[in-house]
Every structure is written in C-alpha cells, then in structure tokens.
C-alpha cells in the first residue's frame with residue numbers, strides 16, 4: 098500500500114510551506130507543517146518505538162537476527178524502520194537504531210540481551226575513561242547509519258517524513274556511567290553532584306558526539322530530529338538545567354550555527370516542572386510525557402512551540418480498542434484548533450501492545466475532522 102502511495106504522491110511533495118488545498122497534504126507535509134505550527138487537515142501521527150516487539154513482522158526478523166545486527170545492517174535497519182509505516186500508514190518513520198549508537202561511535206560498545214537489557218562493554222567512571230572517548234572517529238565507526246537512512250528515504254520518497262534521533266547527553270551519561278540498563282542509575286548523578294568538573298568534561302564530549310551523529314543523519318536526508326531525554330526526570334528540578342537542559346540547548350544552537358534549519362523535537366520525561374529550561378533549549382516541538390495533562394501543556398506553552406504526545410502507553414496493552422479510540426479522541430479534542438500538534442504516545446510503544454489498539458489509535462487520528 099505504501100509503495101502505491103509513494104508513486105501517487107511523489108510529484109505532490111515540495112519544500113514550499115502550506116499547500117492551498119489542505120486535502121492534498123502528504124504525510125511528510127502534514128508532519129512538517131505541524132512542526133512549524135502551520136495549519137494542517139488533521140494532526141499527524143507517529144509513535145515512539147513504533148518499530149519493535151509489538152509487531153509480528155519485527156519478531157520474525159528477530160528470530161533470524163540479533164538486535165545489533167538489525168541496527169548495524171542497513172538493509173535490515175531500513176526494513177525494521179518501514180514495517181510499522183507499511184502496517185499502519187504513520188505520517189513519519191523513525192530510523193530503527195538506538196541512542197547508544199552514539200556511545201559506540203565514541204568507542205564504548207553496547208549489546209542488548211533479552212533479560213539484562215542494554216549492557217555496555219565497560220562502565221565509564223573515571224576521568225581517564227572519559228579522556229579515552231574519541232569524538233573524531235564517530236563518523237567512520239557508524240557508516241551504517243547514513244546508509245540505512247538513504248535506503249529508507251528512497252523507499253519513502255517524499256510521501257512520509259523521516260525522523261532521525263539521538264539521546265541527550267545526560268541520558269547517554271546515565272547508561273554509559275552505569276554500564277547498561279539498571280533499576281537505578283546512580284553513577285552519572287554522583288558524578289554530577291560530587292565531581293562537577295569531570296561530569297562537564299563528559300557532557301561536553303557527549304554534546305560534540307551527538308552533534309556529529311545528528312549532522313550525519315541530517316546530511317543523509319532526515320526531515321526532523323528528536324532528542325530523547327528519557328532520564329531527565331531522575332534529576333531534581335533545580336539540577337536539570339546544568340545536568341541536561343543546557344547541553345540540549347548547546348546541541349540545538351550548534352546545529353543552527355551550522356545552518357541546519359530542520360525542526361527539532363525535545364522529548365524529556367518527567368521534567369514538566371522545568372518548562373523554562375525546556376523552552377530555552379530552542380526546540381521547535383516539545384514532547385509531553387503521559388503523566389502531564391496535555392490541555393495544561395497547551396495552556397502553559399507559547400503558541401509558536403509545537404506539542405507532541407501523549408496517550409498513556411499502557412492503554413495499548415490492556416484497554417479495549419474502543420477505550421483507546423475514546424482516549425485518543427479526548428486528546429485530539431483537547432488540542433482542537435491549536436496549530437502545531439503531533440499525535441504520539443507519552444512514551445514508547447510497549448512490547449505487549451495489542452495491534453488492534455494501535456490500529457484504533459491511528460484510525461481515530463486519521464478520521465479526526
């Protein structure tokens with residue numbers, strides 16, 4: 098179905114702002130208009146972690162390949178990226194990859210294990226460990242990233258938006274200092290609280306690495322960037338700016354100085370007491386997590402900043418399709434008339450999500466008038 102759409106719409110796409118006939122919007126145009134707070138026919142929709150274990154076709158790929166093989170083989174990464182777009186017709190695709198690819202680019206490798214989650218080759222603890230991280234080698238360590246993106250772009254044409262991403266320096270630091278997934282991430286916070294200078298050295302390197310990683314993705318043709326600050330909420334509100342916010346701000350300002358104009362989405366979880374810091378990042382769009390009422394975000398945030406979110410992910414596991422549709426509609430109504438709204442979950446699709454619930458969500462957004 099996607100292929101037909103691509104063929105039908107390749108000539109309709111353009112970099113021009115709004116098309117006069119709103120019904121002729123391609124998914125890509127709809128998504129980009131929403132990012133720019135321009136009018137749309139209906140809000141665009143994509144879901145964080147839309148690729149992955151909830152899809153039978155992804156589980157079939159995983160029978161044959163490890164997670165890292167999927168990430169590091171351009172054909173397979175492209176296939177995993179396209180699977181959810183084919184099945185649900187999302188307005189945007191997000192590269193199948195991981196935030197820890199940036200760590201690998203710096204020389205700290207990672208693995209994924211069904212039971213233990215993410216495991217890094219070592220835990221980054223000392224100033225000497227940090228000194229060994231090598232930003233300059235990042236592009237040559239990650240040749241599969243632009244290759245996968247070019248394949249996806251070719252398959253999508255100009256019909257569907259393509260999102261690139263990276264983790265925030267703080268969130269990367271939590272995984273890298275811990276040495277992988279953990280119940281509690283204590284080491285990065287201890288570094289920030291007790292050895293501020295060393296933490297800043299790490300954050301500076303991670304900032305440079307994220308900028309290099311994002312530049313590579315931008316040059317390979319992504320339409321927008323999302324920065325995932327999944328662990329921002331582990332900080333006290335008064336720590337957030339120095340540990341996380343200012344580094345995201347620096348990333349965005351470096352991309353702007355390099356004259357990259359594409360929209361940038363900042364999604365920081367559990368930090369909705371830090372609106373001023375989040376706005377100061379310079380993000381065009383802020384992701385709202387599922388714990389914060391979207392109507393309050395609408396009331397609190399300036400009209401020239403887009404909002405993305407925020408259906409509670411667990412509804413996809415254990416609510417009925419009717420209940421998912423009703424909650425989706427409630428969110429759409431709460432945002433009615435607000436330019437710059439992108440429908441999404443308030444965090445990623447859980448592996449146990451029911452396909453009929455994802456379908457109910459997407460159909461409700463697509464039918465919204």
Ligand code: CP3
Nearest residue numbers: 145146147148149150164192193194195196214325327445
């Ligand atoms: O569809 C998409 O959204 C694109 C792919 C994507 C993945 N990871 C694939 C993945 C994206 C955008 C990410 C980002 C990511 N990775 C984040 C930020 C978003 C968030 O969820 O907060 C974080 C914190 C990571 C680090 C990470 N990667 C963890 C903690 C885990 C293990 C947890 C888990 O889900 O089991 C991963 C592995 C991972 N990354 C999987 C996927 C599909 C699971 C592996 C598999 O299903 O085979």
